[in-house]
Amino acid sequence: MxxxxxxxxxxxxxxxxxxxxxxxxxxxxxxxxxxxxxxxxxxxxxxxxxxxxxxxxxxxxxxxxxxxxxxxxxxxxxxxxxxxxxxxxxxxxIQVKGKSPGYAPYNFRKTQVLSMHAAGADLSTIAKQTGHKSLETIDKHYLEVSDPTVDKYL
Missing domain, CATH: 1.10.1240 (Methyltransferase, Methionine Synthase (B12-binding Domains); Chain A, domain 1)
Structure with a gap:
């Protein structure tokens, strides 16, 4: 009805x-x-x-x-x-749900965080450069520890 x-x-x-x-x-x-x-x-x-x-x-x-x-x-x-x-x-x-067309600001920010981390920058420097207030946010949402990184410190 x-x-x-x-x-x-x-x-x-x-x-x-x-x-x-x-x-x-x-x-x-x-x-x-x-x-x-x-x-x-x-x-x-x-x-x-x-x-x-x-x-x-x-x-x-x-x-x-x-x-x-x-x-x-x-x-x-x-x-x-x-x-x-x-x-x-x-x-x-057609707009695909959950996908924004092109690049989202998050993608650029994540690329910057990962690049700085791979280059050896410490978390506080990365946080300052990317505007994060919490080091925990960077660690939890942006960084992924790969096997070669773990192996490097063993």
Whole structure:
């Protein structure tokens, strides 16, 4: 059961859909919804997370405001559109959970800590250079003791 209230967080997505329908001379219905969602992937190249939010927002709008209910064929077409994000030319539109695109500041900091440690710098020098207040944090989160390092001190 879909609640009969539209979240204010959907306002922008709904407004874009209305503008799209107006500019293309389309009626606000299921077919316009499908065409808009397809256009969002192919022409706008929106991120998958944005696309998913649009699906929910516009579906909610059409259901609550216009009383349109989506049958299995519409759900199936949306499911098929989702698979478009796995095409080679659209893989960049998927944000992998837990992975940031490119390099994160943590990666640079860890590289610096490891390089300084390998060069023989003591933990307090590394902490000062990298802005850490706790030597324990450096030891626990950044440094890994390798077998050659252990062997060197035996």
């Amino acid at each position: 879909i609640e009969n209230k539209i979240s204010t967080s959907y306002k922008n997505d709904i407004q874009k859909f209305k503008i799209f329908c107006d500019e293309t001379g389309r009626k606000e219905d299921e077919q316009s919804f499908l065409y808009y969602m397809y256009n969002s992937i192919e022409n706008e190249r929106v991120k998958k997370t944005t696309w998913e939010k649009r699906v929910v927002a516009i579906r909610k709008y059409l259901t609550v405001t216009l009383g349109i209910h989506f049958d299995d064929s519409i759900r199936s077409k949306i499911g098929t559109m989702r698979t478009m994000y796995h095409e080679d030319d659209k893989m960049d539109l």
